[in-house]
Amino acid sequence: MSVFPIDRVRREFPALSQSHDGRPRVFMDNPAGTQLPRRVVEAVSGALVDAASNYGGYFENSRNAEAIYADAHGAMADFVNARSPQEIVVAQSMTSLTLHMSRSLGRRFAAGDEIIVTRMDHEGDVSPWLLLAEDLDLVIRWLPFSRDTWKIEPEDLEPLLGPRTRLLALNGASNLTGSINDLTDLTELARSVGATTWVDAVQLAPHQCIDVQALGCDFLVCSSYKFFGPHLGVLWGRRELLDELPAYKVRCASDASPEKWETGTPQTELLAGLAACVDHYDWLGGEVSGEDSRRGRIEAAYAAAIDYEACLVMRLIDGIRAIPGTTVHGIVNPNRVGERVPTVSVTHDRVSPPEAAERLARDGICVWSGHNYALEVVRHLGIDEETGVVRIGLAHYNTEEEVDRTLAALERALR
Ligand SMILES: Cc1ncc(COP(=O)(O)O)c(C=O)c1O
Numbered sequence: 001m002s003v004f005p006i007d008r009v010r011r012e013f014p015a016l017s018q019s020h021d022g023r024p025r026v027f028m029d030n031p032a033g034t035q036l037p038r039r040v041v042e043a044v045s046g047a048l049v050d051a052a053s054n055y056g057g058y059f060e061n062s063r064n065a066e067a068i069y070a071d072a073h074g075a076m077a078d079f080v081n082a083r084s085p086q087e088i089v090v091a092q093s094m095t096s097l098t099l100h101m102s103r104s105l106g107r108r109f110a111a112g113d114e115i116i117v118t119r120m121d122h123e124g125d126v127s128p129w130l131l132l133a134e135d136l137d138l139v140i141r142w143l144p145f146s147r148d149t150w151k152i153e154p155e156d157l158e159p160l161l162g163p164r165t166r167l168l169a170l171n172g173a174s175n176l177t178g179s180i181n182d183l184t185d186l187t188e189l190a191r192s193v194g195a196t197t198w199v200d201a202v203q204l205a206p207h208q209c210i211d212v213q214a215l216g217c218d219f220l221v222c223s224s225y226k227f228f229g230p231h232l233g234v235l236w237g238r239r240e241l242l243d244e245l246p247a248y249k250v251r252c253a254s255d256a257s258p259e260k261w262e263t264g265t266p267q268t269e270l271l272a273g274l275a276a277c278v279d280h281y282d283w284l285g286g287e288v289s290g291e292d293s294r295r296g297r298i299e300a301a302y303a304a305a306i307d308y309e310a311c312l313v314m315r316l317i318d319g320i321r322a323i324p325g326t327t328v329h330g331i332v333n334p335n336r337v338g339e340r341v342p343t344v345s346v347t348h349d350r351v352s353p354p355e356a357a358e359r360l361a362r363d364g365i366c367v368w369s370g371h372n373y374a375l376e377v378v379r380h381l382g383i384d385e386e387t388g389v390v391r392i393g394l395a396h397y398n399t400e401e402e403v404d405r406t407l408a409a410l411e412r413a414l415r
Helices: 006-011 038-050 060-080 094-106 127-136 154-160 183-192 239-244 268-288 294-321 334-339 353-362 375-381 400-413
Strands: 088-091 114-118 139-143 165-171 196-200 219-223 233-237 326-328 343-348 368-370 389-393
Touching: 038 060, 038 268, 060 088, 060 233, 060 268, 060 294, 088 094, 094 127, 094 196, 094 219, 094 233, 114 127, 114 154, 127 139, 139 154, 139 165, 154 183, 165 183, 183 196, 233 239, 268 294, 294 326, 294 334, 294 343, 294 400, 343 353, 353 368, 353 389, 353 400, 389 400
Parallel strands: 114 139, 114 165, 165 196, 196 219
Antiparallel strands: 088 233, 219 233, 326 343, 343 389, 368 389
């Protein structure tokens, strides 16, 4: 295993040199959004100069905009291992994509049909389906996660499946507990009764290399601002489904995918940033391997980052657990570190999460508090919905020193 090039990685991110009261600011708010590498910032600003034109013109800046569109879809196809860029749909956010696509999927459902949503998901993958059920008179089946394994277990899914199951919507990793689901097993079960499978990979994509061909789902959504890119949502869909499903679109827009799903004028500058955030993985993969394809380098980048993040997150978890009065809500066993992303949620028996988060902010440590839109998760765990948890989440630019500073600040905050 090669040594993770943390110093070179950190030099890529201008925001990491920001300071707070004379000390470097520590970004531990990564599950809510990461900082951006210089190449992304430059790609966005470059596009605003060279490609701020609409598509289909006979002049250079219009052609530049079209090239950016094609690059971004091609880059994301490699990023998730799609068969073609036509399977990649880009929009404002994961939530907009889910709301939008759920409407089209709903055109195939009838009153009394059943859809399965989970107690582990972010609201972005719950509310759109609840709203659809309300409109079409569908039946919602709730899938719990196990309080022992912190994951969704196949034996809890099985009894919910039946001849009227039309869809299973579930996440790859929880934005609160950090646990990772065994997606292949779960999607296979759902597909065995003919259900469509929708995977929210927003929290998985920053930490595990996505391979849609191996996962066996029908749709997968993620958000590039969680993996060093701009604020966009990206959907991968099975080509046949994207082609067959009716899209809510204006009459003169293209009937081909992905254009038929991408309403309005594309956000070209953000698409430039999207391609550049995949370039970040491409670059990192080149630093740690001799892979000669972009996909190979993306996989190598993740492999290196996973090992690096695993050490950091265990240091963080062990340190938190050593602070009296704390509870970590998620996997803490080092032998199971591969079953979680480095997002750690914690409560304290006396200090409320918003209070702790505010004290950490005063120390220059950025974290989140609250339910973080994982409403069902906090309810399932019996956590106070108003105050939620303190959520500390790592990215591959964090360091051991930052973890130690966070732990020292947390210890003071909870005193
Ligand atoms: C697991 C998960 N799903 C969905 C979302 C919503 O993503 P977006 O902001 O792109 O709508 C988030 C955002 O934090 C998330 O963590």
